[in-house]
Each structure stands twice: as C-alpha cells, then as structure tokens.
Amino acid sequence: xxxxxxxxxxxxxxxxxxxxxxxxxxxxxxxxxxxxxxxxxxxxxxxxxxxxxxxxxxxxxxxxxxxxxxxxxxxxx
Amino acid sequence: xxxxxxxxxxxxxxxxxxxxxxxxxxxxxxxxxxxxxxxxxxxxxxxxxxxxxxxxxxxxxxxxxxxxxxxxxxxxxxxxxxxxxxxxxxxxxxxxxxxxxxxxxxxxxxxxxxxxxxxxxxxxxxxxxxxxxxxxxxxxxxxxxxxxxxxxxxxxxxxxxxxxxxxxxxxxxxxxxxxxxxxxxxxxxxxxxxxxxxxxxxxxxxxxxxxxxxxxxxxxxxxxxxxxxxxxxxxxxxxxxxxxxxxxxxxxxxxxxxxxxxxxxxxxxxxxxxxxxxxxxxxxxxxxxxxxxxxxxxxxxxxxxxxxxxxxxxxxxxxxxxxxxxxxxxxxxxxxxxxxxxxxxxxxxxx
Numbered sequence: 001x002x003x004x005x006x007x008x009x010x011x012x013x014x015x016x017x018x019x020x021x022x023x024x025x026x027x028x029x030x031x032x033x034x035x036x037x038x039x040x041x042x043x044x045x046x047x048x049x050x051x052x053x054x055x056x057x058x059x060x061x062x063x064x065x066x067x068x069x070x071x072x073x074x075x076x077x
Numbered sequence: 078x079x080x081x082x083x084x085x086x087x088x089x090x091x092x093x094x095x096x097x098x099x100x101x102x103x104x105x106x107x108x109x110x111x112x113x114x115x116x117x118x119x120x121x122x123x124x125x126x127x128x129x130x131x132x133x134x135x136x137x138x139x140x141x142x143x144x145x146x147x148x149x150x151x152x153x154x155x156x157x158x159x160x161x162x163x164x165x166x167x168x169x170x171x172x173x174x175x176x177x178x179x180x181x182x183x184x185x186x187x188x189x190x191x192x193x194x195x196x197x198x199x200x201x202x203x204x205x206x207x208x209x210x211x212x213x214x215x216x217x218x219x220x221x222x223x224x225x226x227x228x229x230x231x232x233x234x235x236x237x238x239x240x241x242x243x244x245x246x247x248x249x250x251x252x253x254x255x256x257x258x259x260x261x262x263x264x265x266x267x268x269x270x271x272x273x274x275x276x277x278x279x280x281x282x283x284x285x286x287x288x289x290x291x292x293x294x295x296x297x298x299x300x301x302x303x304x305x306x307x308x309x310x311x312x313x314x315x316x317x318x319x320x321x322x323x324x325x326x327x328x329x330x331x332x333x334x335x336x337x338x339x340x341x342x343x344x345x346x347x348x349x350x351x352x353x354x355x356x357x358x359x360x361x362x363x364x365x366x367x368x369x370x371x372x373x374x375x376x377x378x379x380x381x382x383x384x385x386x387x388x389x390x391x392x393x394x395x396x397x398x399x400x401x402x403x404x405x406x407x408x409x410x411x412x413x414x415x416x417x418x419x420x421x422x423x424x425x426x427x428x
Contacts, residue, residue: 001314001394002425003295004408008416011298016427018141020176024205027425028297036102036138036173036428038361039315041368054367055374058424062309062384065301065422073297 002027013061015039019074029064030074033057083127083238086155087116088165088181088195090174094134099358102173104136106147108154115223119164122231127238131158137173138357144176148184155181156189162238163189167196167226168203170218170330170398172356175203182211192237194251196230200401204252212243213252218330218398253288307421310388312411314396314404315369315428316354317345317362326395328355334394334407336414339387344373356397357428369426388420396427 003026005012014027017039022030033039040054064075091101093114112120113132120129133154140147155163163185165178175197182193196214197203204213214233216226229250236243246253262269269286276283301307318326324335342349345366352362352369367373375387392411396404415423 001312001396001404001408001411003293004405005312005412005415005423005425006295006298008409008412009298010412010415010420010423011301012423012425014425014427018144018173018176018427020144020206021172021202022427024202026294028295033426035142037099037357037359038368039426039428040371041361041365043361043364043368050368051373054371055377058371058374058378061424062301062304062378065307065309065424066304068300069297071297 011065013064015057015061023072023074026072028069028072029067030072031057031061031064032074032076082125083161083235084130084159085123085127085234085238086158086160086163087113087119087129087132088151088155088163088178089114089116089132089134090140090168090171090177091134091136092171092174094132096134099138099356100360102136102138102358104134105139106133106135106150106154108133108157110158115167115227118223118227119231122228123235124231126235127162127231130160131155135177137171137177140177140180141173144180147177148180151181152184152188155185160191162234163191163193164230164234165193165195167214167216167220167223167230168198168201169216169220169222170198170201172202172397175201176206177203179203179207179211179213183207186210192234194230194234194237196226199252208252209254209256212237212254214250215252257287301422304384305382306385308386308388308419309375309384310415310418310420310423311339311370311372311375311391312423312425313370313391313393313427314399315357315362315393315426316352316395316397317350317366317370317391317393318353320349320351322351322353326353326393328353328395329398331395331397331399331407332403334392334411336390336392338390339372340389342372343376345370353393354395354397354428356395362428369428371424371426385421388415388418390414390418
C-alpha cells in the first residue's frame, strides 16, 4: 500500500513497529513505533503521558514528511 | 546402521506451540526438551536419521518488536541442546512468524555455524528479507498445506545435515536466493543463447540462465514544503474501522478496504471505532483506537495550526495475510481518491 501511495505522487510516512518488514515492502520514510498491537500508544502509561508519547511520534512523522530523502530512510531519534 | 542420529532443534511461535493466540504473542523465548505441535509431523518425516531433541518457542510480537535481542535469546536456548541442525516453522503466510523463522535461521548459520532451514509462503515478508542467506522452502498460504510441506522440509533438512551439495533452486525446491554458480555444460554460451532466442521467437517456453532480480522500488517524493497549509490523510493497515465493521472487512486476507468519515470527530474511542484485524491482540486498539490511528493528536495539531488540516476521511484495511496484489490494488485506489481530494501527504500506520 505504502509503495502505491508513493507511486501516485504523494509523500507518505510509514509508522510501524517491525521496521524490516517496512523496508522490504518498499517504504521510503519510516518511523519506528512502540509495539505491534499499539503502535502509537502504551497502555502502561497514564492517559495524559500516553498522549504525549503519541504526539512525539506523530511530530516525528511530520518531520519525516518535511525531510528530503533520496532512498529508504528510518527516522530514529 | 546404529549411527548417531542428527540432533535437531525446532523453532515455533506461540500459536503452533499451542500456547495461545494473539493474547500470548508477547511471550518471551522458552525451550522444551520435547517434540511440540508440528514437530510431531516433522519427527515422523525425519525418520530414523534425525531426532528432534528440543523445541524453542517465542511469541511473534515479542520477536517482531525486538528482533535482535530476541534472536540472541532464542539462539542461547537453541545452543543448550547442542544441535546439528535447526528447522524453523513452517510459517505459511504469518508475517511476524516468517520474519522470526528467517532471523533465527540466519543467526544459527552465522553465530553457531550450523545448517538451518525454514519454510513459508513466498509472499511472506520473511521470504524477501531472508531468502538471500537462508534456505526457504515454499508453502501454501495457510497451515492447510502442512502435510505437504513437512516431508519436503524434513528431506531438505537431512540433506543439509549430511553435508550434501544443494543443487539449484528449481531442482531442490527452495526459493531462489539469487546466487550465481559456475557449472560445466556441453554447449557453449552462444549456442545456448541462440536456442533460447529461437524458442522465444517461436513462442516456445525457455528458461533463462540469468533471471533479472525484480526490484520494484518507488523513489521517494519531494517533502512537504509548508506543513501549516498541508492536508494530511490517515491510512492504516491495522484494521481500525467504524464500530461494528459495516464493510465487513475480513480479519485476515482482506479483499477490500474501508473509507470512514472523520467529520465532527475529535478522537477515536471504543464507542466509535474498533479493529477488525485478526493478526494482533485487539485489546489495546479496541480500548483506544487512537493508538493505531492517531486522530486525537492530529486534531490538536490542526487546531494549533501546525498542519493545515486532517483529510476528512481515513482509509483502513487489514494487513494480516493480505496478498501483495490486493494490497497494491488498495494502495492505488486509495491514493487516487486522496489525490482527487487534494491531499498533500499521508501518514500510514501498521500494526
């Protein structure tokens, strides 16, 4: 899916936990996430802190969309 | 013939080890000095020449979320059995399991210097990641092909254990690794090439000696210039759908995607949305679907003017066991609608 969206001309960031799978499906902008059943959250955290975590991840994804890349790039810290 | 039997360690996930489904996908590696689950069929197929001395089990999510650390832990457990050979899976079309089987085999070869083999569906992402370094036998998409694949897996494993030469992929039945080998033939290259060309002109079948790798990479698009004016769309393969799954998106091997309005919604709750995905423990996504599709945070960013706006629909399918052909089709159709809707860029989340 991510590759076809990119092919259509839309910049796309893939947020996922299993980065090797994202690399093999051909995503270019990749942001690693928390865990498979809750990529953008952590049920162990109190609700407010969980949202702070989610916001940080989404901001990282937006940053990735604003960053020029010339191939596959994993946006770590 | 009272020779020493080859010592085999078998790697399984929590499901095939009969520990549990997705609710147990987080279990750390454990080992048992016994034959477990599909190991029984494997044992029968291995016959007298080899013995399964132990089974190492790890939850698929545990492995997928920390592949390097999990590989090392699994390897330590495998080592304790002092095996001659490791067999992983078969993983069929289970993506995390396939990746784990590939990673375990690669680590066994690299770190323990032992032969290893696994089996999975050719579209399993584990195939693409590991086929270059690991022998992978092809299976069907589901465990229904277990009976067929176990004898092949056992026969191949025994060949490896005996140290026999492994021939080319077509004759040995493993997935091509893209390795070129020099071989002796009785015909010079020019003659072979002419025969192929003539066959091609006549429309007859022929087999190339040098298949070109199928690289399908799409170059990244230029970045978003002005985020404060951008329309950002949310797409997920994590199966978040409107409550009640009105489009009946399948829990696995999805044949369609859904499109859901975000108008008037400030976040996603257990009242409004749920997951249709059958490939992970749905508890956390059902409790708060924002954990998969971060609408709450996107609305905040929209209000603060950090992004122009959130596109008025989000799109979802279930990535679990979905064929590459279907996923590509969904992606293209979704992209077309997003472009027509004036979307600038996309956040795609996966579980």
